[in-house]
Amino acid sequence: MLKAIGASLGIAIGRALVIREENVEINEKKVLDSQHELTRFDNALKEAIAQLEKINKDVKEKLGSEKAEIFEAHLFMLMDPEFIGSVQKRIGNDKYNAEYSLQTVAEETASIFELMENEYMTERAADIRDVCKRVLNILMGIKVASIAEIQEECILIAKDLTPSDTAQIDKTKILALITEIGGKTSHTSIIARSLELPAVVGVGMGIHEIKDGDFIVVDGEEGIVIINPDEATLKAYETRRKEFFESKNQLLKYASMNSTTLDGKTVELAANIGSAEEVENVLKNGAEAIGLFRTEFLYMSKNALPTEDEQFEEYKSVLEKMSGKPVIIRTLDIGGDKELDYLPMDKEMNPFLGYRAIRLCLDRTDIFITQLRALVRSSAHGKLKIMFPMISNLQELRMAKKILKQCKDELKSEGVLFDEDIEVGIMIEIPSAALISDILAKEVDFFSIGTNDLIQYTTAVDRMNEKISYLYDFYHPGVLRLIKTVIDNGHKAGIMVGMCGEMAGDTKLIPLLLGFGLDEFSMSASSILNARKTVTNSSYEECTKLTAPILGFGDSDEIKKFIEANSKK
Amino acid sequence: MIEKKAIVKSETGIHARPALAVVKVAAKFKSEVLIVKDGNEYNAKSIVAIMCMAAVKNDEIIVRTNGEDEEAAAEAMVEIIEEGLI
Numbered sequence: 001m002l003k004a005i006g007a008s009l010g011i012a013i014g015r016a017l018v019i020r021e022e023n024v025e026i027n028e029k030k031v032l033d034s035q036h037e038l039t040r041f042d043n044a045l046k047e048a049i050a051q052l053e054k055i056n057k058d059v060k061e062k063l064g065s066e067k068a069e070i071f072e073a074h075l076f077m078l079m080d081p082e083f084i085g086s087v088q089k090r091i092g093n094d095k096y097n098a099e100y101s102l103q104t105v106a107e108e109t110a111s112i113f114e115l116m117e118n119e120y121m122t123e124r125a126a127d128i129r130d131v132c133k134r135v136l137n138i139l140m141g142i143k144v145a146s147i148a149e150i151q152e153e154c155i156l157i158a159k160d161l162t163p164s165d166t167a168q169i170d171k172t173k174i175l176a177l178i179t180e181i182g183g184k185t186s187h188t189s190i191i192a193r194s195l196e197l198p199a200v201v202g203v204g205m206g207i208h209e210i211k212d213g214d215f216i217v218v219d220g221e222e223g224i225v226i227i228n229p230d231e232a233t234l235k236a237y238e239t240r241r242k243e244f245f246e247s248k249n250q251l252l253k254y255a256s257m258n259s260t261t262l263d264g265k266t267v268e269l270a271a272n273i274g275s276a277e278e279v280e281n282v283l284k285n286g287a288e289a290i291g292l293f294r295t296e297f298l299y300m301s302k303n304a305l306p307t308e309d310e311q312f313e314e315y316k317s318v319l320e321k322m323s324g325k326p327v328i329i330r331t332l333d334i335g336g337d338k339e340l341d342y343l344p345m346d347k348e349m350n351p352f353l354g355y356r357a358i359r360l361c362l363d364r365t366d367i368f369i370t371q372l373r374a375l376v377r378s379s380a381h382g383k384l385k386i387m388f389p390m391i392s393n394l395q396e397l398r399m400a401k402k403i404l405k406q407c408k409d410e411l412k413s414e415g416v417l418f419d420e421d422i423e424v425g426i427m428i429e430i431p432s433a434a435l436i437s438d439i440l441a442k443e444v445d446f447f448s449i450g451t452n453d454l455i456q457y458t459t460a461v462d463r464m465n466e467k468i469s470y471l472y473d474f475y476h477p478g479v480l481r482l483i484k485t486v487i488d489n490g491h492k493a494g495i496m497v498g499m500c501g502e503m504a505g506d507t508k509l510i511p512l513l514l515g516f517g518l519d520e521f522s523m524s525a526s527s528i529l530n531a532r533k534t535v536t537n538s539s540y541e542e543c544t545k546l547t548a549p550i551l552g553f554g555d556s557d558e559i560k561k562f563i564e565a566n567s568k569k
Numbered sequence: 570m571i572e573k574k575a576i577v578k579s580e581t582g583i584h585a586r587p588a589l590a591v592v593k594v595a596a597k598f599k600s601e602v603l604i605v606k607d608g609n610e611y612n613a614k615s616i617v618a619i620m621c622m623a624a625v626k627n628d629e630i631i632v633r634t635n636g637e638d639e640e641a642a643a644e645a646m647v648e649i650i651e652e653g654l655i
Contacts, residue, residue, distance in 0.1 A: 069586065069589065072589060073585060073589050073616065076589060076592055076593075076596075076616040077616055077617060080614075080615045080616050080617050080618075081612060081614055081615055082612050082615035082617055082618045083615065083616075083617040109617055109621075112621055113620065113621075116623055124585050124620055127585075128617075309580050309581055312580060313580070313581060
């Protein structure tokens with residue numbers, strides 16, 4: 001059994017197909033008949049172009065024109081008069097063999113891109129090499145196992161999959177993906193989730209234990225691969241696979257439904273995301289909004305602070321993909337458990353009570369202003385709402401809003417168009433903010449209750465500390481009362497109150513939160529269908545009846561029992 | 570031969586995706602289509618050349634076309650560079 005990263009949910013059982021990458025060596029040779037060599041090169045080019053045209057067309061149909069763009073760029077490279085012209089010159093004038101000529105010109109070009117300081121451009125070096133490899137394989141007669149040509153059902157085993165590989169995946173043939181390298185956000189994982197194929201990635205050297213033709217079980221949730229399982233194991237997984245498909249099919253009908261209770265109260269079910277790439281999955285699961293876009297990952301995935309333009313592109317991309325549906329983007333929440341390599345911070349005794357999130361941003365206004373400018377600019381492309389994290393008092397909120405206003409004024413004087421009425425909200429995750437939420441509510445357009453930190457700060461429990469993690473409790477009456485207070489205070493001021501912690505996606509707690517009056521529930525995209533099933537099968541009026549008894553309990557076990565008893569009704 | 574000035578308005582300059590858009594437009598015309606930046610000529614029908622040009626926002630460039638449809642080509646190029654790129 002191999003244990004690695006479960007990158008895409010689902011169970012698959014089938015034969016392994018191992019894809020190996022061959023290392024080819026290119027020799028420098030002089031040719032006598034350069035005319036013949038040129039013809040050989042042109043024929044290889046034509047075949048490569050035909051391959052790419054087919055991939056381009058297939059990808060456009062299967063995954064949309066945006067994903068196909070890369071192949072279009074590859075095509076233009078093969079038809080590029082300068083690039084191809086240089087190769088032809090090297091064959092015709094210098095009388096080198098086609099393989100060597102292509103390889104050297106491609107390497108020269110790739111190294112020009114690599115030297116550019118723009119990240120977009122350095123990535124293009126990989127494209128040049130990818131295109132070059134395709135032609136080289138044809139020239140050298142190397143048959144690359146084409147994923148598109150796979151006829152029998154199988155589970156793909158590879159070191160990693162390139163965009164041209166994954167673009168050719170036929171879902172009726174390929175049951176699951178297993179790769180040696182990669183993590184949850186690598187290309188293979190993202191594609192696996194968008195195709196809804198189970199995937200286990202980052203298996204490491206253990207992947208060599210899987211031989212071509214082995215019978216294997218893949219559990220994309222637990223990240224488990226079992227090679228040649230015994231009968232009992234196989235049976236157990238067959239049952240699990242069946243259950244998985246059944247519940248998925250059952251849930252699918254909720255994707256296009258409104259989030260309306262049996263008695264007609266509509267709430268908003270939103271998704272939490274960390275990057276623009278996740279939006280596709282968000283829409284597939286029928287989310288009505290993005291309730292939390294964590295911008296930290298944008299900062300963590302780079303080796304320097306992201307520029308205004310880089311951030312703008314990312315925010316714009318999310319807003320455009322959501323086509324007018326609300327998107328709440330949270331300003332940088334770094335510090336605590338999330339650090340940036342390139343932004344050294346002093347070691348703190350209590351990082352969760354320290355220099356982080358809005359506290360850092362109000363101190364390092366240069367970082368804050370760059371982000372706010374990018375946000376304001378992106379607002380022209382969709383329904384943006386801005387949210388400040390870790391607000392503990394009124395002064396911080398006013399200061400953050402003041403800086404935001406400065407950014408807007410600046411952009412206006414620069415002639416930039418943006419949404420003048422961007423809604424501004426705050427996370428309620430610190431008890432002091434919850435307790436003055438009646439006052440804060442008058443100065444914002446929405447609240448979003450961050451339960452993960454709110455519970456931690458309210459109960460004084462470090463949830464990473466295993467000795468006391470049992471005290472970290474969603475059902476603590478103190479936490480529930482605080483949540484109810486925040487919702488009521490928000491509503492008194494006429495603003496929306498949402499929630500973006502794990503609690504919001506917990507189907508046991510949703511009826512209770514509905515009864516409390518919560519307007520928006522933001523959770524991971526994969527929880528949305530289950531949540532909608534709960535909402536649409538609940539009666540708001542019945543849910544409100546839970547509130548008074550629950551707020552009267554002193555013991556969280558009583559609350560749990562009460563909720564369970566009511567859900568069975 | 571026709572020459573027209575254009576200013577790159579795209580926030581991110583002419584990186585990969587905009588380069589593809591520029592080349593696609595240039596490829597539609599029979600004329601020779603060149604972009605001149607800082608005195609250097611780049612073949613607008615070559616995606617590699619256009620990417621190597623690495624134009625950034627607010628760069629001023631010259632579109633130079635030569636051939637039977639040079640007028641239309643120059644116009645289309647200025648339009649894509651000034652307004653068509655994201």
